[in-house]
Amino acid sequence: MGKVTGFMEYERVEESYEPAPVRLKHYKEFVHGLKEDEARVQGARCMDCGIPFCNNGCPVNNVIPDFNDLVYRGEWQRAIEVLHSTNNFPEFTGRICPAPCEAACTLNFNDVAVGIKSIERAIIDRAWSEGWVQPQPPKARTGKKVAIVGSGPAGLAAAQQLARVGHDVTVFEKNDRVGGLLRYGIPDFKMEKSLIDRRIEQMKAEGVTFRTGVLVGRMPEGSRVTNLAKETVSAEQLQAEFDAVLLAGGAEQPRDLPVPGRELDGIHFAMEFLPQQNRVNAGDKLKDQIMATGKHVIVIGGGDTGSDCVGTSNRHGAKSVVQFELMPMPPEQENKLLTWPYWPYKLRTSSSHEEGCQREFAIATKEFIGENGRVTGVKTVRVEWKDGRMVEVPGSEQVLKADLVLLAMGFVSPVASVLDAFGVEKDARGNARASTDFMGGYQTSVDKVFAAGDMRRGQSLVVWAIREGRQAARAVDEYLTGRSDLPR
Incomplete structure (x- = not known):
């Protein structure tokens, strides 16, 4: 694969960034993809390693050595065909995936991994610019109707796969625009939304119908999940009108922090804060952003x-930004002998951290302090971990000034109302219970109702959502027709 001695001859080349003072003035992407010659050199570094662990490290099982080799040889159109054979949306993963494939790269064992993610982005960006990405409408229609609830990466991947084999697919999205987490959970400076828009146009040409502003089931009272739905559709309606239903919503129930002072103004979940800026970037006018x-x-x-x-x-122009992490500071370099080819435990510094941020590790929040009903500070304590238990460090309490507190501690489960509306059995974590067994995979406890993505597995990566959407599409296709040519 690649050039036989390339890994000894060439160094890894990273994508370049706009300088922080420049990129902080806008919300556009600021990463400059590899030039053609740089991508070919990176492809040349791919080793003829015998067992490509990168394939297994990638949740969608991208055929990485093959497209690396094709890029090295300048066969870009064949490279996108190989890439699209396993991944419907490489322009998404090429920007926001943490690249577990690179952690698993054989070269990463005692050197620096091949720049797989940057090669992936280079392939798909060139494919779009050259006009190689075209709609693939089905040759025949099956007459079967499929409803997909949720237009995030799992729902979109499943919709595209099912439409291409001839099913009539309708995607229901409660928000005003398609994309789910991709649209409203990821800042534009990491992934511009025009990337979603052009994929939606492709999918419409392939026969997918999108219905936005439609809530399936009912949003529970008091829910803090953003809901701009103008129409409600019952689970019974979908079950009556469609031959199969795939639940592909996100794990939108955020983890809360129930400490004294939580009720103060100025304390918000991250997913109350982030989507608002994306909406403003899209041209919406918001009150009280x-x-x-x-x-x-x-x-x-x-x-x-x-x-x-x-x-x-x-980018808003904060006076100061401090980020808390409950766990101790990880080592800057992982122990490769211990972790390779698995995802390593090590310190990860993002481009946002480099723009200005004080990071505090092994710190816990004891109380929110406020005046006149509004947060003014956070009382904290240092912690240590002993025998798997968190222990407070005596005498380490302090109060840090805070005018705005953002809770970004992950998500615990899907919003229960959707699953409850269908009567779907849930697992211990509140996710839809649906196995991934080869026979009957992704089926829930309710006939003709399937589940995939974060709604089934819990909070996870976009690349895992794409994998589950693709696999669920095959399961639905088998359910409807008795067989499937879609990849598993």
């Missing part, structure tokens, strides 16, 4: 969502 401008911001949660809050707060 949550802004970080001129404020001391504390982000509680050290993951990707917390990082997105950091980047957005800095």
Whole structure:
């Protein structure tokens, strides 16, 4: 694969960024993809390693050595055919996937991994610019109707697969625009939404119908999940009108922090904060937008969502940004002998962190302090982990100034009302119970109702959602026709 000695001759080349002072002035993407010659050199670094662990490290099982080799040889159109054979939306994953494939790269064992993610992005960006990405309408229609609830990556992947084999697919989305988490959970500076729009146009040409502003079931009273639906459709309606229903919504129930002072104004879930800026970027006019401008911001949660809050707060012009993480600071370099080819435990510094952020590890929130009903500070305590238990460090309490607190501690489950509306059995975590067994995979406890993505597996990666959407599409196709030519 690639050039036989390429991994010894060439260094890894990273994608370049706009300087922080420049990119903080806008919400557009700021990563510059690899040039053609740079991508070919990266493809040349792919080793003839015998067992390509990168394939298994990738949730959609991308055929990575093959497209690396094709890029190295300059066969770009064949490269996109290979890439699309396993991944419906490489322009999404090429931008926002954390690249577990690179952690599993054989070269990563004692060197620096092949830049697989940057090659993937280079392939799909060129494919769009060259006009190689075209609608693939079915040759014949089956007459079967499928409803998909949720237009995030799982729902979109399933919809495209099912439409291409001839089923009439309708996607229901409660928000005013298609995309789910891709649209309203990921900042535009990480992935511009025009990428979603052009895929939607392709899918419409393939026969997919999109119905936005439609809530399936009912949103529970008091829910803090964003809901702009103008129409409600019952589970019974979908079951009566469609031959199969796929539940592909997200795990939107955020993890809360029930400490004293939680009721104060100025404390918000990340998914109350982030979608608003995306809507403004799209041209919407919002009243009372949550802004970080001129404020001391504390982000509680050290993951990707917390990082997105950091980047957005800095673009608002926050006075200061501090990010909390409950766990100790990870090592800057993983123990490769211990972890390879699995996802390593190590310190990860995002581009948002580099734009300006104080990171605090091994810190817990004890109380929110406020005046006149509004948050003014956060009382914290340092913690240690002993025998798997969190222990407070005596005498380490302090109060940090805060005008805005953003809770970004992950998501616990789907919004229960959708699953309850269908009467679907749930697992111990509140997700839809549906196995991935080869026979009858992704089927729930209710006849002709399937579940995939975060609604089935819980909070996860976009690339896992695409995988589950594709596999669920095959299961639905088998259910409807008795067989399927779709890939598993």
